[in-house]
Structure formats: C-alpha cells, structure tokens
Amino acid sequence: MRNKISRVPVREQDPKLRASNFEEVCYGYNDEEAMLEASRCLGCKNPGCVKACPVSIQVPQFIYEVEQGNFAKAAGIIAADSSLPAVCGRVCPQESQCEGSCILGVKGEPVAIGKLERFVADRARKDGIKFTERLPSNGIKVAVVGSGPAGLACATDLAKMGYDVTIFEVLHEPGGVLQYGIPEFRLPKEEVVKYEINSVRDLGVKIETNVFVGRTVTVDNLLDKEGFKAVFIGSGAGLPKFMGIPGENLNGVVSANEFLTRSNLMRAFDPEYDTPIYVGKRVAVVGGGNVAMDAARTALRLGADVSIIYRRTEKELPARVEEVHHAKEEGITFHMLSNPVEIFGDEKGWVRSVKCQRMELGEPDQSGRRSPVPVEGSYFDLEVDVVIMSLGTSPNPLIASTTPGLNTNKYNCIVADEWGATSRAGVFAGGDAVTGAATVILAMGSGRAAAKKIDEYIKGLN
Numbered sequence: 145m146r147n148k149i150s151r152v153p154v155r156e157q158d159p160k161l162r163a164s165n166f167e168e169v170c171y172g173y174n175d176e177e178a179m180l181e182a183s184r185c186l187g188c189k190n191p192g193c194v195k196a197c198p199v200s201i202q203v204p205q206f207i208y209e210v211e212q213g214n215f216a217k218a219a220g221i222i223a224a225d226s227s228l229p230a231v232c233g234r235v236c237p238q239e240s241q242c243e244g245s246c247i248l249g250v251k252g253e254p255v256a257i258g259k260l261e262r263f264v265a266d267r268a269r270k271d272g273i274k275f276t277e278r279l280p281s282n283g284i285k286v287a288v289v290g291s292g293p294a295g296l297a298c299a300t301d302l303a304k305m306g307y308d309v310t311i312f313e314v315l316h317e318p319g320g321v322l323q324y325g326i327p328e329f330r331l332p333k334e335e336v337v338k339y340e341i342n343s344v345r346d347l348g349v350k351i352e353t354n355v356f357v358g359r360t361v362t363v364d365n366l367l368d369k370e371g372f373k374a375v376f377i378g379s380g381a382g383l384p385k386f387m388g389i390p391g392e393n394l395n396g397v398v399s400a401n402e403f404l405t406r407s408n409l410m411r412a413f414d415p416e417y418d419t420p421i422y423v424g425k426r427v428a429v430v431g432g433g434n435v436a437m438d439a440a441r442t443a444l445r446l447g448a449d450v451s452i453i454y455r456r457t458e459k460e461l462p463a464r465v466e467e468v469h470h471a472k473e474e475g476i477t478f479h480m481l482s483n484p485v486e487i488f489g490d491e492k493g494w495v496r497s498v499k500c501q502r503m504e505l506g507e508p509d510q511s512g513r514r515s516p517v518p519v520e521g522s523y524f525d526l527e528v529d530v531v532i533m534s535l536g537t538s539p540n541p542l543i544a545s546t547t548p549g550l551n552t553n554k555y556n557c558i559v560a561d562e563w564g565a566t567s568r569a570g571v572f573a574g575g576d577a578v579t580g581a582a583t584v585i586l587a588m589g590s591g592r593a594a595a596k597k598i599d600e601y602i603k604g605l606n
Contacts, residue, residue: 151253152181159473163444166328166413169470170234170259175213178263182211184248185255192245193257198589199297201225203242203257210260219268222261223275227300227344228293228322228588230269230336233262235326236585237464269339276346279306284602287312287372289357289543292320293584294378294575296344297591298598303347305599310372312355317409320380321576322584324409325401327438329445333408358542363550367570373605374570374598377558378591381537381576387430391487392533396424396495400431400439400534407442423448424529428498430484431534432456435581437467439532440476450476451526455483455503455516481505483516485523487531497525537581547571555580564594565601572598 155171156162162169173181185207193203202221209218222229238244238258246254268274286302288295291313299309317323322337331337345351355361357379366372384399386392403421406412412421427443429436432454444450452471454461457480461468472478479500486499502522505514541556551559551567557580564572574590576582 149180149184151184151256152177154256154259159470159475162329163474166445168332169329172266173259173263175215175267178210178260179213181256182207182260185211186247188247192247193242193255196241196245197225198241198585199225199592201242201261206264207255207257207260210264215264215267216271216273218264219273220275222264225592226261226588227297228340228584229261230265230340231293231322231331232585232588233258233260233265234331234336237583239465241585265340269335274343274346278304278347281308281348282306284308285310285370285372286598286602287366287370287375288378289363289375290314290320290378290380290575290577291318291341291351292322292378292380292575292587294380294577294587294591294594295320295376296341297588298376298378298572298574298595299349299591300344300347301592301595302598303344303349305595307599307602309348310350310352312357312361313351313353314356314379315409316353318351318353320378321382324382324405325435325438327404327408327442328413329441330438358546363543363547363568363571373602374572376564376591376594376598377543377566377571377573377577378575378587379539379543379577381539381557381581383538383540383556384533385535385537386533387484387535389484389486391489391495391498394487394489394495395493396422396489396530397487398530398532400429400435400532401537403439403532404435404442407446413442413446421446422530424495425449426526426528427451427530427532428453428484428526428528429532429534430454431536432461432463433534433536434463434467436532436534437463437471439534441471441474443530443532444474444476448530451479451528452476453479453482453484453498453500453526455481456505456513457481460505460513479526481516482524483518484531488525495529495531497527498531499523499525537576539577539580543577562593563597564590565597570601572601 206218206221243254410419412419427448429440502519503516506517558573575587
C-alpha cells in the first residue's frame with residue numbers, strides 16, 4: 145500500500161504575498177505530514193537514493209525512524225554523514241540526486257527525501273538536539289581555507305577524528321555561498337545557516353573571519369610557520385563571468401554575485417541597513433541557473449518588474465524545477481530562446497535597454513544540451529534600468545598564484561584528484577575551487593573525501 149499513497153504536498157506562502165517579502169517560501173512538514181510522507185518509503189534493500197547522494201546519507205534508515213516518530217534518532221543518522229542537513233534539505237537538487245533515483249519515481253512521485261531531511265534537521269534544532277561526539281584531541285593542526293559547504297564538511301569530519309581545525313574565512317561572516325549567494329527566502333541566515341555553523345563550532349572547530357589567504361597569510365606560511373600539517377582549500381568560485389558585449393560597462397550592469405552579496409550578506413533588503421543596492425523599475429537577468437532565479441526573485445521583492453533572458457528553452461534550464469516554478473508563480477517573465485547582443489545607455493551612462501536576438505536550437509554541445517543558434521534578423525529590445533549577469537563563476541586565482549607548485553587549469557580551477565590531493569604535498573582542495581560553480585552537496589562530498597585523504601596523509605608522516 146505504500147506506493148498507493150500520494151506524495152504529501154508542502155505548505156507554502158501565497159505567491160502574491162511572498163513576492164513582496166523575504167520570509168521563507170516553504171513552511172516545511174509538521175510531524176503528521178512528515179510521518180505520512182515517510183510511510184511511502186519502500187525501504188529498498190539496495191537503495192539507489194544512497195548511491196546518488198554525494199555524502200551517502202543513509203536515507204531509508206532515517207526515513208524509517210521518521211515514520212516511527214523517532215525524530216531524534218533520525219537526526220543522528222543524518223548527522224553521521226552531513227554537517228548541514230537543514231541547508232541541504234532546502235537547497236540541494238534532490239530531484240537529480242537522491243529523489244531522482246527513488247524507485248517510486250519510475251511510475252509516480254518519489255519520496256520527498258529533501259523535505260524530510262529538512263523536517264528532521266528543523267525538528268532537532270527546535271528540540272535542542274546536537275551531535276558533538278568526537279575522538280580525543282590528537283593535537284595536530286589542520287587549516288581549512290573557506291567556510292562554505294566544502295570547508296565546513298571537511299572541518300567537521302576532521303574535528304570528529306580528533307584534529308585541531310581552524311577555518312580561515314575572507315568575509316566577516318562565515319558560510320561562504322550559504323551567506324552571500326542564497327537569498328533569505330530560500331535559506332534563512334539566523335535560524336538555519338548560523339545555527340548549523342555553530343554546530344560545527346561545537347565540535348571544537350575554530351573559525352577566523354577577515355583572513356584573506358593569499359594576502360593576509362599564504363598557504364606556505366600556514367604550513368611552514370603556523371604549524372599546520374595540512375591545508376584544505378575550499379575557497380569557492382566567486383569570480384563572475386560576463387558576456388563581452390557592447391554596453392556591459394554601463395551603470396546598472398552588475399553581476400549576480402555582487403547583487404546577491406549586497407542583499408544577502410550585507411542585508412540591503414532590510415531597511416535598517418544602509419547597504420546601497422539599485423534595482424530601478426525594470427530588471428533583466430541574463431542566465432538560467434539557480435543563481436539567476438535567486439537574483440530575479442530578489443529583484444522582484446525589491447520592487448522591480450523582472451524578466452529572465454535565456455538562450456535555450458525551458459527544458460534546458462539548469463535551475464531546479466522548483467525554483468523555476470516559484471519564479472513563475474511570483475510573476476517573473478521568461479524570454480526563452482533569446483540572447484543579449486548589446487546594452488544601450490542614456491546620456492548619463494545608465495542602462496536604458498538591452499537588445500536581444502532570437503535563437504533556435506542546433507546540435508548538442510559538449511554538455512549534451514543542444515547549442516543555441518542565432519536567427520538572422522530576429523532582434524528585439526527590452527526597456528530596462530538594470531541588467532544582472534548570471535553566467536557562472538570561476539575561482540579567484542589569488543590563492544593559486546601565491547602558492548608555488550599548485551597546479552590550476554585554464555579556468556583557474558585548482559587541479560585535484562577525486563580525494564582532493566593537489567600537486568603540492570600537504571595541500572588539498574575541493575568544492576567549487578576545483579570544479580567551478582556546482583551544488584552545495586557536491587561541495588560537501590568533496591570536503592568529506594578530502595578529510596579522509598588528509599587523515600591518511602598525516603598518519604603517513606609519522
């Protein structure tokens with residue numbers, strides 16, 4: 145009978161109401177809803193959901209405990225493999241990972257694994273349940289560069305092994321992309337992000353903010369002078385890309401990174417803060433990923449009429465289906481099969497319109513998606529005040545340029561093997577600094593893999 149029960153819907157804010165506030169869109173499950181949804185799980189003996197999870201959470205086991213009402217036990221099962229369950233339950237692309245491999249999804253709807261993970265994490269937080277068990281300190285120091293998902297996951301596992309871990313964060317608040325990149329309405333900062341970071345601190349991990357590795361201190365300094373036996377680089381990919389079209393230097397053209405950082409980290413959306421942010425009346429967001437959706441939905445909440453310009457069809461949108469659905473519900477316009485070719489400004493140098501060209505899909509490119517091909521003579525103009533470029537990001541080259549012998553590729557990504565080992569002995573790397581912009585859970589998986597390799601490396605020194 146389990147596969148006969150319909151997937152339990154998640155309660156959400158009304159689209160018209162939430163389009164004007166920064167409160168969280170999804171309310172999540174209550175106890176009864178979570179237990180009912182958990183009862184749909186088949187408890188597969190060879191669960192594809194576990195294999196598809198980058199951090200290998202024991203999904204059937206934790207869901208079974210939810211079904212039985214053993215929420216604390218479920219939280220313990222998740223905590224064994226994930227240091228950020230409330231974050232991952234909210235922002236991970238479960239539809240292409242754990243839920244995408246759920247057997248119920250073959251003929252119907254998969255179990256809402258992500259929503260159940262979020263429920264368990266939120267319930268544990270409300271009940272004051274924490275997991276701080278670790279081995280006795282071995283006195284060996286390991287440095288972690290960056291406090292985003294990769295760094296936090298690596299630091300968590302190393303601390304549990306007994307290492308003395310210090311995270312060095314360039315910004316004034318830890319969390320990396322969780323703080324500056326993902327909006328409040330998707331990921332509450334005080335309630336969720338800070339709580340989960342403090343849970344990492346509870347394991348004994350130290351976090352030093354305002355430390356610019358590559359400027360304030362170098363990797364070599366950490367290894368040779370500060371007494372660290374190994375360094376993990378999880379500094380992310382925060383360097384924005386632009387199109388290189390005429391008019392990109394006009395006032396009102398910004399990267400999604402800058403726009404979201406002003407709003408999320410510097411809280412420009414909050415009237416009590418003085419952080420400047422300009423949205424004008426009409427905003428065009430160029431791109432189709434989750435960051436583009438975040439930028440568009442943020443601009444909408446700041447009072448603008450928002451359009452998204454994407455050069456392929458909706459089928460090829462890389463953003464999560466849920467985020468696209470929410471954006472449409474909130475009134476954001478999508479211009480598909482369109483590509484900007486020039487941005488025009490007024491006499492004062494401010495954006496006044498963007499010229500676009502219609503596209504059609506040709507043959508698949510290296511990513512497997514069909515390449516967009518311009519349609520001759522099919523130009524149209526959009527009157528806008530602001531253009532937000534959301535075309536992806538690459539790692540900042542500073543750390544690599546100040547670390548002799550650390551190899552990078554043509555995209556400024558640090559070259560590392562599947563366990564995070566780099567060309568420099570004692571230096572490991574993971575997350576977006578290695579892969580370029582990817583997902584929170586993939587970054588966490590790389591951080592955990594590197595923690596194992598760091599442990600092996602240090603033990604091999606003795």
